[in-house]
């Protein structure tokens with residue numbers, strides 16, 4: 500499901516993409532450690548942006564879902580980061596050579612390239628920045644960085660701009676800096692075009708309410724209804 504789940508990647512505070520973010524000046528280093536979906540404790544819930552901004556510490560390293568309109572796609576260059584082929588950590592080019600400091604300064608001649616682009620997203624309750632990672636971008640556009648790089652001759656792919664004004668359902672990974680530093684830039688790990696999750700969620704809520712009403716109305720025979728609830 501997730502290519503890099505057992506590993507971690509880092510995005511430095513000084514990274515060209517992340518450096519564009521507002522309100523980052525207080526943070527010396529911006530570290531993103533990827534967690535596998537399996538390790539997530541909570542079932543991701545649909546939240547408004549207002550709710551996401553006020554999540555408590557129990558949401559650190561949990562996932563939530565938001566349904567948003569993408570208002571802007573930042574034209575960053577590059578629009579991807581390079582990754583060590585051994586440890587899968589982010590690496591930067593130093594004097595035209597890629598080296599991984601985690602792997603004893605090993606030269607990485609052909610680093611993997613992963614998408615990372617920043618979007619601005621809003622709903623009726625507020626606005627946040629989202630760093631869309633490799634998986635959601637690949638999913639939406641069906642291409643790898645290398646394929647897009649070749650097509651666009653290194654330029655910022657104009658196709659990313661087609662996301663603007665669109666409605667998307669995005670799964671966010673809540674990080675410590677989102678809660679403790681009140682950093683309003685979130686990691687986007689998964690994306691669906693449209694309001695994919697919402698009908699499903701409403702339906703689920705409705706069914707639970709129905710079952711509760713029935714079981715209250717009929718004081719006996721509740722076990723059947725409870726069974727129904729547990730199957731939801």
Ligand SMILES: [Zn+2]
Nearest residue numbers: 583586599602
């Ligand atoms: Zn490495």
